[in-house]
Amino acid sequence: MDIFRSLKYRNFKLFFYGQSVSLIGTWMQKTAVSWLVYQLTGSAVLLGIVSFVSLIPSLILSPYAGSYIDRHNRFKVLVGTQVISMLQAGALAAMIYFRFYNMSGIILLSLIQGITNAFDVTCRQSLMVEMVDNKEDLPNAIALNSTMTNMARIAGPALAGIILSTLGEDFCFISNFLSYIAVLTCLFMMKLNTAIVNRPQKDIWTELKEGFHYVASDRDISSLIVMLTISSLFVIPFNTLMPIFAKDLFHGSAKTFSWFESAAGLGSVFSAVYLAYLKSSKGLIKIMAGASLLFSLSVLLLAYAKVLPIALLFMTFTGVGMMAQTSSINTFIQTHSASHMRARAISYFVMAYQGMIPVGSLLIGLLAGAVGPRMAVCVEGMIGIVATLCFVLYRNRVESGRMLGRKSTLAGTSI
Template sequence: MNVFRSLKYRNFKLFFYGQSISLIGTWMQKTAVAWLVYRLTGSALLLGVVSFVSLIPSLILAPYAGSIVDRHNRYRILVITQVTSMLQAGALAFMILFKIYNIPAIIGLSLLQGIVNAFDITCRQSLMVDMVDDKSDLPNAIALNSTMTNLARIAGPAIAGIVLSAFGEDVCFFGNFISYIPVLTCLFMMKLNTIVPVRSEKSIWTELQEGFKYVSGDPDLSSMILMLAASSLFVIPFNTLMPIFAKDIFNGDAKTFSWFESAAGLGSVVSAVYLANLKTNKNLVKIMSTASLIFGISVLMVAYAGKLPFALVFMVFTGVGMMAQTSAINTYIQTHAIPAMRARAISYYVMAYQGMIPVGSLMAGWLAGELGPRRAVCIEGIIGVLATALFVLYKRRQAAGESVDGKTALAK
């Protein structure tokens, strides 16, 4: 099938299968941590804090991580980050097994995972180009990677809901710990012809400046990254409040919360499969704009859904919009950035995506405390729609300006 064409490459196939298992464990742990914190504290603000510390390192470290990845062997960095993540999951599992319900410790381990992820995500994304021999299949590989991520987003919370109800949080954390064994096995089986970069004489700070000048100097790349930053800051964090919707608004339990995550994951898979089937990447800007509008409107619908089934249906559409938005921007950057700047361009994508979400999560938690969860989510949906309108207006003006410049050049 055309949609699976990237799996013909051995390295990408090993990466795909190993990550498929590991990401299910990651989502099990993510769901269990959110439920555990809210069960112990009942605090919307602390939910935001946990999300904040797990993602804020990406805002601070992502550009630095991009420069590090560009200077060193990406494969070795990936192995190191995966081993460290495995140890973090094991520490969390043992802590909960022995009933050490220490919120500061949970926050500390979440911060550690965030630091590792700042390097891991940049490295994984930039290494993908080395796993696909025919570069025309790179957009398909990116879309399949997103499909895998979002299938895990369905399976992980669904399994976590069952495990949480039957056994408890510690089993979820041990499940994540064990899930790193297949991904490390697959990494060791890969045979990558990664080019180890020549040791740069430039300082990291100089390379950081070069990366910023490159991204900010390209209006197409910078506008896409700014749109993602706005979405990550004001819209995507609505998901932080879903434990409150599940427990307090719809009077549910851990299983109910897992349905919210799985519903969004289902929508994400639909988008990912659509993107994987694309034969060209020429319409990525239009796809991103449409997806952003769908995302903003569906968040608005979730805010005031009167019954649980309606809320879950709208959650599916939030997954459709968010997945298509982020994946289209990711693909655009990877296919348009020059090779020497790819990791640094991706690092700004990671910073705009993963780095802004924690700040937004704190804002969402504060808004929910001040105005209530429904109004907080409503405000986020409105901002999403307005941001999309501004982006579309900017692109139209840009296109009009280019058309005028083209006619002027022809006249001369």
């Protein structure tokens, strides 16, 4: 089928299968950690702190990670991040298995995971172009990768909900540890013609400045990254409060919480499949704007949903919007960046996406403690709507300026 056309490339197919298994384990662990932390502490603030430390390294380290990856063998960096992630998962699994429920230990291991992910996500995204022989199939590969990620987001929390209520949380953590065997096996089976990296004469701080100036000078890329930054800081963190929605507002269990995660994942898959069918990367900015509006409106409606089925419906729409928003920005950056700047451009995407979410998670945890979870989520939805309208107005001005520039050029040529 046309939607699966990038799977004909052996390297991408191995990457796809290995990550499929590993990401299910990752989402099982993520769901179990959120539920365990809230069950042990009953604190929205601690939920925000755990999310904060697991993602804040992306804000601080992503630009450095992009420059580092541009200077080193990307495949070796990827293998290294997977090994470290496996060890981190093993340490967390051992802690839970022996009933050593220590919040400081959970926070420390979450921080280690965040540091590793700052390099891992940037590396995986920048390496994808080398897994697909025909670059016209790159948008399809990115969309399929997003589909796989969000299928895992459905399966992982669903399995976690069943396992938490039957076998216990330790089985979730052990399963994530074992899942890294699959991704490492597939990585070692790949045959990538990774170019030998000639270490540049410039120091890494000079490269950091070049990366910033490259992104800032491109109006399309910079405006998308600013929009993603606002969304990651003020809208996407609404998900931090879903354990509270499941347990306190809808009087549910771990299984109820897993339904919220799975509903968002289901919506994300719908978006990913749509993006995978796209023949080119044209129109991505318009798709992003529409998706951002849908996402923010769904968050606003979710805030005051009174019955669980309606809340899960709006949660599904948040998945549709958020997935289309982030994936279209990712695809645009990968397909429009200069090859020697790709990793650095992607690193700013990772910083704006994963790096700002922890700050937002901490803020919404504090806001929910002050005004309640429903009002906190409502505020996030309203901020998203305003930000999207401002982005559309800015894009219209940019396009009008470009059209005037073209007309002036044509007039000058005719003279």
